[in-house]
Amino acid sequence: xxxxxxxxxxxxxxxxxxxxxxxxxxxxxxxxxxxxxxxxxxxxxxxxxxxxxxxxxxxxxxxxxxxxxxxxxxxxxxxxxxxxxxxxxxxxxxxxxxxxxxxxxxxxxxxxxxxxxxxxxxxxxxxxxxxxxxxxxxxxxxxxxxxxxxxxxxxxxxxxxxxxxxxxxxxxxxxxxxxxxxxxxxxxxxxxxxxxxxxxxxxxxxxxxxxxxxxxxxxxxxxxxxxxxxxxxxxxxxxxxxxxxxxxxxxxxx
Numbered sequence: 001x002x003x004x005x006x007x008x009x010x011x012x013x014x015x016x017x018x019x020x021x022x023x024x025x026x027x028x029x030x031x032x033x034x035x036x037x038x039x040x041x042x043x044x045x046x047x048x049x050x051x052x053x054x055x056x057x058x059x060x061x062x063x064x065x066x067x068x069x070x071x072x073x074x075x076x077x078x079x080x081x082x083x084x085x086x087x088x089x090x091x092x093x094x095x096x097x098x099x100x101x102x103x104x105x106x107x108x109x110x111x112x113x114x115x116x117x118x119x120x121x122x123x124x125x126x127x128x129x130x131x132x133x134x135x136x137x138x139x140x141x142x143x144x145x146x147x148x149x150x151x152x153x154x155x156x157x158x159x160x161x162x163x164x165x166x167x168x169x170x171x172x173x174x175x176x177x178x179x180x181x182x183x184x185x186x187x188x189x190x191x192x193x194x195x196x197x198x199x200x201x202x203x204x205x206x207x208x209x210x211x212x213x214x215x216x217x218x219x220x221x222x223x224x225x226x227x228x229x230x231x232x233x234x235x236x237x238x239x240x241x242x243x244x245x246x247x248x249x250x251x252x253x254x
Contacts, residue, residue, distance in 0.1 A: 034216040039223060042216035052224060059201030062118055063190040066125025067183055073174060074130045079139025098147065099131035107196045121193035128189030129182040136178025140171035180236045187229045
């Protein structure tokens, strides 16, 4: 019953948002603000003529590469930060600065170093995604229940056993949540790179549509980004819930 209620509330929320969008477009609040129906029509046109698929083929390349690098390297660095106080002192400030630094100001520097190709765009995705993954992983490892670690050590468990059989399984739910947040940040980085470095992929649709005042297509491209990100994050959330559905109760006694 609660599931159907959740679906109903989600549907009502969507109706309110899209209905308000349609009304605002018909008033109109701005000549550059199309109605929801015009945007949907433009979205369908972009799908039908294949423009959207070609654009996402380009957009997903730096996103996938950047997120994969951020995930594997970020979890490794986060593990080191959580296990070693020296690594924490040395590395944590770097990722805190990366997370708070204005990315738009760093993009010209990246272009100067790596050019305007794929490497620069991957670097933008990594700068956006990796700090979230590293800091979440480090915090999760650092906050592993001490009593569980001490129990493993009392049974003569090696450091390797403690890390791979105690700490990582205990920290996995928060690490996975960090990965989900990192993917979300990576989406932002990929689109920002396309808008600020070279207009390719979905960023090219947005830039070109704006230049010729085709605002329904511009909003359709923006809406497609939001839609894909929501779908992808919901899939990751379902995987997370499936893998760690009992994790919240494992250490209740602590």
